[in-house]
Amino acid sequence: MLVAAVLAAGPVAGCTASDGPRDDGRGSPSGSPTGRGGPPVLAVKIDNASAARPQTGVDAADVVYAEQVEGGTSRLIAVYATELPDSVGPVRSARESDLELLHQFDRPVLAYSGAQSKLVPLIERAPLETVTPGSEPDAYTRDPGRSAPHNLYLRPERLMDDPPGAAALTTGFRFGRPPADGEPRNELTVRYPAARFTFTWSGARDRWLVSMDGTPALTARGERLAPATVVVQYVTVRPSGFRDFLGNTTPYTETVGSGEATVLRDGRGYEANWSRPAAEDGTSFTTGAGERMTFARGQVWVVYAETP
Structure with missing residues (x-):
């Protein structure tokens, strides 16, 4: 199996609690200075249309990336290292910018369903391993209670015996x-042309x-x-050289590169x-103030918003 060959490159860590990556104090979330050379993370491209909700397995991800796609809507990429859920999805198609985003990981496994024909050569040349319904049909299943294309799910245990561990x-x-500065904040909304994300602080759940x-x-x-x-x-966020089947860029x-960000943690911004x-x-x-920004332990969401 494709992923088994990738995992054979290094030892596989056991499943850890899902309270977030460890940190060695040097910036890498492991006991290794770089985190390179071990088994790879699993990244799954996830549908975020209203018909795809509620999604499955997103809560088990270590990192969730939200990005804008055609028509101003959104998609998610869930990255798994410390826990593998039973099922993830619905799984949808890859985009060109996913390749740059995922290059930070050491040959990650990318699970997706479909891509534009002109994009396929770029995916094949990218430093990652792909898992599609065509390459690994036994790793996918359809939910008969949902309509296509919002019904395709990945079964990670059919790819990996164990999660790769936080070093990945x-x-x-x-x-x-937390740093010393920051202002109390209860809510923040990020708007795309046809989608929006709102994050509301819950003191009860922290x-x-x-x-x-x-x-x-x-x-x-x-x-x-x-x-x-x-x-x-x-x-x-700029136009790419690709369009969807409706002609949307x-x-x-x-x-x-570099830029600005807003980080929410512990009820502060x-x-x-x-x-x-x-x-x-x-x-x-x-x-x-130029200090290294620290995150709260647990799942991290990264929402890419267009620079004002």
Whole structure:
């Protein structure tokens, strides 16, 4: 099997609790200085249309990326390292900017369903391993209670015996006590042309409750999606050279470079700066005072918003 061959490159870590990546104090979320060389993370491209909700397995991800796609709507990429859920989905198609985003990981496994024919050669040349219904049909299943294309689900246990471990999360994030600055904040909304994300602080849960398009975002069990840290990362979103079947231009989200960000943790908002010098690098965040921005332990959501 494709993924078995990838995992054979290094030892596989056992499943850990889902309270977030560990941090060694040096910026990599592991005991290794770089986190490179071990088994890869699993990244899954997830549908975020209203007909796809509630999604399955998003709450088990270590990192969730939200990006703009055609028509101003949104899609998610869920990255798994410390826990593998039984099912993830609905799984949808890849985009060109996903390749740059995922380059920060060491040959990640990308599960997706479909891509434009002109994009396929770029995916094949990218430093990642792909898992599609065509390449690994036994890893996917259809939910008969949902209509296509919102009914395709990945079964991660058919790809990996165990999660790769926190060392695979080469994101550049640092976890630890909050910085001294920051302002009390109860809510933040990010708007795309045809979608929006709202994050509301819950002191009772010590988490940020997610709403999408004005509706509470739920797990398959009916619980609220609730990350510990939310990053609104302001980036350049430009037209790519690709279009969907309706003729809408596919946006390209530039995740290499530098810019501003807002980080939400512990009921406070922090104005920060981000930097990612090259595609193979993780993204570092600093406060306005120039200190390294630390995240709360637990799931991290990164929402890419267009620079004002």
